[in-house]
């Protein structure tokens with residue numbers, strides 16, 4: 001996939017001027033946030049589970065080499081194969097080899113961001129294998145030749161009229177007079193078209209939300225059931241997963257699953273949580289005959305032991321982007337590569353280089369919402385600041401930005417002053433922000449609002465947040481979600 | 485194997501390189517041998533009756549339908565009634581699970597029963613669950629000839645029979661039972677946790693039932 005992160009500012013400007021995108025992004029600002037909150041309010045142990053989820057991943061990362069070895073031994077004992085891929089290119093080649101050995105012409109794919117990361121579809125097409133995305137959102141964007149704009153809702157940037165147009169264009173064997181005006185009809189049509197493809201495919205590729213060292217299992221979490229049909233119908237199931245997906249035991253996976261679905265979609269559990277171990281057993285009437293896991297490094301091992309290690313706890317729930325005022329305004333494509341939103345602003349520079357993605361860590365208002373909702377308690381704003389500092393050190397910033405950063409650092413290093421300055425600014429800002437709650441321009445902050453809308457603090461919640469930060473120092477166990 | 489050595493070498497180097505390995509190894513082996521349970525939500529920690537009630541409520545909340553019957557002998561009738569109520573043909577697909585095969589299906593004269601994995605043309609499939617989880621209204625199914633995994637996904641309607649005795653409060657209890665059945669560290673090829681019928685929110689974030697898996701999930705809870 002072509003990287004457009006270096007022209008982030010241009011991307012963002014275009015996104016702000018795109019009426020279809022602006023309409024579709026309204027769906028993000030609504031649903032996700034309320035559903036997540038309701039699910040969390042119904043589970044008093046949510047914060048304790050978050051703490052435990054963080055501890056599980058920290059323990060795993062500190063022993064990653066040993067858990068990877070234990071995991072590999074179990075996969076092999078169950079009759080599966082493990083392939084280690086240091087780079088995206090290695091992973092593409094291994095996967096193509098497996099497909100060729102299986103004589104595969106058609107490959108179905110469950111939703112997998114890692115296959116996006118390694119550019120698998122383009123590579124397949126160049127090599128005579130036809131990839132079929134089966135997740136509804138992924139299918140839609142594949143028809144359009146686009147890439148996901150959200151890690152769990154890949155087509156969130158589209159409206160139903162756009163989908164209808166694509167279905168009419170591509171499904172041209174169907175009667176032109178059919179009614180596709182409602183999402184139900186679109187879903188039904190995609191279901192029928194894709195059913196046939198599952199049976200045609202020789203290989204099915206899925207990602208993994210977890211790899212379990214105890215059992216050598218891979219786990220995927222979906223709502224549609226496409227990931228299951230993708231792996232049980234073809235002869236060969238390939239799992240592509242990055243190193244940090246490992247957890248020690250099934251119980252550890254169960255702990256993290258409880259925070260994953262709630263943070264992602266506000267469900268207690270996703271509809272299908274599927275644990276796959278090896279190929280079908282003797283006597284099994286269905287399931288794949290071969291099971292391969294491709295373990296991808298692609299930069300992860302270099303994040304270990306650095307100030308970016310915490311990012312490897314990420315379980316790709318999407319909560320940080322669902323709550324990000326910048327993401328709300330510009331959508332996912334503006335970030336210019338696979339991973340958008342706050343998690344992308346931290347991960348992308350690590351994976352493709354700060355020289356290409358150096359603008360992304362600036363795409364933040366430092367409002368702190370991403371960290372406050374992250375189920376794995378990843379300090380996203382802090383890590384964005386680390387990137388800014390690195391970029392600053394490398395002198396990649398224009399002179400004015402360097403000046404701005406110095407100014408900001410002056411305050412940041414003096415928390416009292418910073419709080420005072422913001423608390424004074426808040427009421428003024430919310431007055432100026434007016435109804436829309438966003439600033440397209442702001443006196444004295446031209447350098448900022450030229451490229452970004454500054455969210456007008458919704459003065460009550462913002463103030464509460466600052467207040468909460470003060471009081472939570474004295475009390476223990478404050479309400480979840482307050483900035484910690 | 486080259487990639488393997490390179491990656492593991494990089495990971496070890498980033499982690500501070502090789503010292504302490506014996507202690508680390510002992511720690512992970514202990515954890516793998518005795519998985520810590522972690523935080524178990526209070527929600528499912530109930531007596532038998534209340535736990536089953538919670539399971540039903542949670543399953544219905546995610547758009548599954550639930551029918552309680554007194555004994556296994558009542559299952560064929562419950563299946564036939566479900567098919568009639570949905571205007572479905574009187575035909576089902578089942579695997580070899582003895583708990584299903586030996587039921588008095590002949591009491592439902594018109595009912596056609598196909599055995600084996602689903603070929604994609606079945607309107608309704610019937611599976612027997614390994615267990616269920618009250619905390620989230622989840623069904624737990626294991627692959628194999630008894631209950632082929634294709635029956636969980638290809639039919640339009642999935643009917644799942646659960647023994648009330650197997651309704652656990654939390655996921656961890658089901659995992660312990662799985663270990664007892666399959667052996668420590670061993671698993672069936674596919675273990676499915678199913679929470680409601682298939683759905684998608686991919687078009688304008690509007691939630692619609694019946695994406696690629698079953699449009700409807702019907703639970704028959706036996707006993708209790």
Ligand code: SF4
Pocket residue numbers: 263313314315316317318319320321343370373374375376377378380
């Ligand atoms: S950074 Fe946190 S909130 Fe964002 S996707 Fe990862 S786990 Fe979810």
